[in-house]
Amino acid sequence: MRVIGFLLQKEFLQIFRNKGMLPIIFIMPLIQLVILSNAATFDVRNVPFNLQDLDRTSLSENLSEQFTGSGYFQLTGESSTSSQALDVLVGRNADLVLVIPEGFEKELMRGGSAKVQLIINAEDGFSAGVIQGYTNDIITAFNRDLIPQLPGSAVAAPQPDIIVRSSAWYNPELVYVDYMVPGILVILVTLVGLFLSGMNVVREKEIGTIDQINVTPMRRYQFITGKLLPFWIIGLGELTLGLIIARVAFHVPMLGSYWLIYLVAGIYMLVVLGMGLLISTLTDSQQQAMFIAWFFMVIFTLMSGLFTAIESMPHWAQNMTLANPVRHFVDIMRRVMLKGSGIREIAVPLAILTADAALLITLAVNRYRKVSD
């Protein structure tokens, strides 16, 4: 135990003495958490919209006012031909062009219906879908008032109606921040843990101090513990700061138990550090270690379900994510914080993380040899 104590002391001295590294470990991640958590939103607001009113009647004006007054759209200009409309879309001056054809009012009054064209910039298919939804809402509301005034409305029988009453549990306002903060926090903790541990042993190899350690009677488990523990503590410290920010700055609810979060985080950090240590023992230079750590970090981040839903992936990719520890921890954090899940409900991902931790630590300990062969 004493030997580990000396090793810990040395590692902490080295970490806290590295003035270039300190702000990167502690400040940079937290700043990112504060700033970036607000960026991740699929809300579509203030859609720039271009009007092409070729009818110019009171009814067409009434319709376009419904658009401008809806709060979803912001009128940025008017056009009069379809090639103008296209230019507007290409030049990013509008994402929606509402085309009201000539004779719109006349047709409505005569035949009871008339078409309008909605040209939507569908580069971003998801936003395009949302924009279409907004336009449907506006037009449906417009019709509700309009149809009784149209000819022939008297003969129509009242239609049956089904009202879909939707409610979203745990997050009734569908606030993205609540969803993103726990996930981004996981990424940041992982980044710091993986890089610190991944660079550590290989750095001692590069500068030659590892031999000096290896000729001492220090035991393998002492060495590994001494190397892991500082980063484990830093990782959990970082998580704590992040959770405080989540609470104070973002008011993210915490329905579950902090104890459970820390239990999982303790195991999760072992996965991350075990992996970093394994990378460190397998490589010969910091550069190699960094590239490998980088490769996995990018994959883990994008395949974690943090930004896009796992359910949207093809099946083979969904299965791949089972091997991604970040996915499981993001999942657990969100469930515990937002839904108050207990240990029984997160048993499966927790078991996977525990197995990962055992596997990676074992591999790392085995790969680290005081005697090379």
Next chain:
Amino acid sequence: MSEPVIHTEELTRTFGEFRAVDGISFSVGAGEVFGFLGANGAGKTTAMKMLTGLLLPTSGKATVAGFDVFSETESIKRNIGYMSQRFSLYDDLTARENIRFFGGIYGLSSSIIKEKSEALLSSLDLIAVADSRISDLPLGWKQKLAFSVALLHEPKIVFLDEPTGGVDPLTRRRFWDMIYEAADKGVTVFVTTHYMDEAEYCDRVSIMVNGRIAALDTPMAMKSSFGVTTMDELFIRLVRPTAGDGI
């Protein structure tokens, strides 16, 4: 010779096809200063790594401090000190912190560490800079400190891998004074070097060529048996036929 503290028989290490160390046999007695010479790539560092338990031999036999290099590396480590060719203290720690760290992992008690580090720092004249980072010290001081740290836990044998590279002759001379001081206390010193004048300081030297020991004797006897007047001449004579791959 008294009971040998290092003893090897046909000790061999291969890397794939390459025989880095090719069946070397020798013994080193207690309290001896044993010089281990050879051109770059002759196999000195590989041999030393096997003896210090950093590298597993391919075949042969060897014991260090009475322990087997195949099966008892951990016991060997308790009895040796090591200073590697690359300066191997932590640059970003202070002299005091380095002493404390290495003392600690060798299991010295805190009071002994404290006592020893004060004695050590004052004998090396490092008190004034004891709390600044090692990276700020001149190389010669770092080497002396590294040597003292290697002796901290009072090992029976100390292995020095080119300990004096890159410093001026006067500093080297002082370093060798420290080596003698240690040898006088009964510590066996196993040292590799490039400097032929240093070879003269050793009780006995061996010269490795292409993984084998080409000569082993006291410097004096070796020179006379080859009929040369300086170690430089001797070295060049032994190494030249195959010098192409070394330098």
Next chain:
Amino acid sequence: MKEWSSFVGFVVKEFYHIFRDRRTAAILFGMPVIQLLLFGYAIRNEIQEVKIGIADLSRDAVSQAITDKLLSSGTFVLIKNLQSPAEIEGAFRSGAMSEAIVFEPASGKEIQREGSMDIQVITDGSDPNVSRIVTGYTASVVRDYLSEAATTIGAPKGVVPVPLMMFNPGLKSVYLFVPGLMALILMLVSALMTSISITREKESGTMEVLLVSSLRPIQIIVGKVVPYFLLSFINVVSILVIASLVFGVPCRGSVVLLMAESLLFIITALSLGMFISTITGSQQVAMMISLGGLLLPTILLSGFIFPVASMPLPLQVISNVIPAKWYLIIVRAIMLKGASFAVLWQETLVLAVMTVVLIGASLRNFSERLQ
């Protein structure tokens, strides 16, 4: 002349560095390709299989018909027949399903008697995105059911919207994400490579050797960047080929323009890497900044996944300093909208100015170190 040949020698040395270390070379060429292939398939926005539970307390023709319609749409997978709404909580917490649909008792009778009925759609709002999409899907299925059930002919329909989805009629998220991945991968690889290569030289002390040589600082910097520029160029080509052949992203604009803009973007990224290396002394710090500092901001603020227009105003302002944001606008405009340089000159100018500023700042830092 002599200066030139020593410069060439220096560039050649850099190439040796890259290719001597096979593992690193494999990573630098292999990673972008692997990542684009993987993410191109995996990073999607369409929800394919919504796991739902249905609590049918009504058990009549209407609830049955709507259930059938939901399940035959292909989007919904029935995970659980809920006996009572009380079971919803547990299923949400364990993540077994993301939506529950509740038909209240006797709702079929209600619609006959009163002309209307309620359906409760409860979603797991902890993922607001999935929740929103799923609710929308469900509502549209119910709307379809209603319009099929409506029998009145000749009634006025009012205004009928005809949507036209420009540039991406299938609303495929691939078209959106592949250009984003290109920006992300090129940015990270390029910045990482230069920043590390230069700090490595500093750490090992060889930078001093270079500085006392006859090479001028600008030559050292350019010499460091040229090999990585060529390497990144290969990455650009392979990424564009994959985008087009594997993912079928169209290139409606000029390929030459796209290449030119991509090269400009690489230079911006390499300059950023260089700048990072001039403000740090160790590989570790350079690495942390060029990965830790770039990964999330590039993903989140570039518009890669989350539309910039949706962000709060301060973040929209901050996003302007993210080079990938501008490149992304350019790539999407050229590939999907067939935009010409006349439309994109402003974005191009921004990237060019960023590059000049970064190179200028690096040179200044670099020369300051010399004194």
